[in-house]
Amino acid sequence: MNHLSIKHNIQLTRVMKIALIGYGKMGKAIEAIAVAKGHEIIIRVDVNSQHLLEKEHLEKADVAIEFSTPETAYDNILKCFDANVPVISGTTGWLDKLSEIKSICEQRKQAFLHTTNFSIGVNIFFEVNKRLAELMASQPQYNVWMEEIHHTQKKDAPSGTALTLAEQVMANVTRKTSWTNDYSNEPGTLPIISKRIDPAPGTHIINYTSDIDDITISHTAHSREGFAAGAVVAAEWIKGKTGVFTMREVLF
Incomplete structure (x- = not known):
């Protein structure tokens, strides 16, 4: 499967420093694809490493990819905004607060992309x-x-x-x-x-x-690879942008 055929000629050779917020099966699948494409994972956040969500750690990242839990997603995204880090989120089950997050993103001129599926x-x-x-x-x-x-x-x-x-x-x-x-x-x-x-x-x-x-x-879907690959493509695309986006802007 070729994950590189995306519009806008994304510069896939540009190395990014990525914060992975949520390090379960999906987080590890994202890590494997990101590393294979030459990117660096500098933060891996799971239930035992919540201290890495502090601004001093997050601001070292070029982008955050957030696949956590419905209970933590909202706060995780706000912490990324506080650190001025673009955030890609695929967490579901918290979308009653999505419009609020979008509004905050626009007010603070941050970058946020959420989709229910990155494939x-x-x-x-x-x-x-x-x-x-x-x-x-x-x-x-x-x-x-x-x-x-x-x-x-x-x-x-x-x-x-x-x-x-x-x-x-x-x-x-x-x-x-x-x-x-x-x-x-x-x-x-x-x-x-x-x-x-x-x-x-x-x-x-x-x-x-x-x-x-x-x-x-x-x-x-035959595996998580399609979801993980799409998340990495979105992270490559959003760097340097501000605003609220979906995968439609990335792909079409």
Whole structure:
């Protein structure tokens, strides 16, 4: 897989000093890709090294990549802003505070990029999902429902990616006004069925069903590598910028 085919001709030879906030499986996958591309990990923050989030440590980094927990993400991002360090965040489950973080970022002229999924393939899938939803908006004979499958250690359900997909559907298929995390047959709701099965890295399925036929689109991740590679690409892209961004600006 070629992780280098990204627009803007990102200068991948430019070595970055990276702070990894969250050093679980995803953090270690990000580290492996970043180091292979010549970057340096100068801070690794886990539950036993929270002291490294102090300004004196963070300000030595060119960029922070934050994959922590819903309980700590908000404070972690603010600490990056305090240290004047651009931050890439993929943590989900705390997004009720996302608009506040975006506002603070803009007020303080910092740099922040959040997405529910850094995979390049998933971000292409987002675009496909939006276009299909646009086409199905005028086809009321089709009911739409979703399914997402992840490993048993995933804490949030539905996944952040599933919620992004659901929001895209509801923005276009206006007969769906809310989502529900069950098999509900309520006409105005968009069912999202969540399954937790090891060792699944992640599958997302959108189904449009009618009495005549079905239309299904899906994305299946085979490993964490795609998510990790996208996070490193985003970190390379955001250096030197200010503002609030998504992966759409990075990729398209």
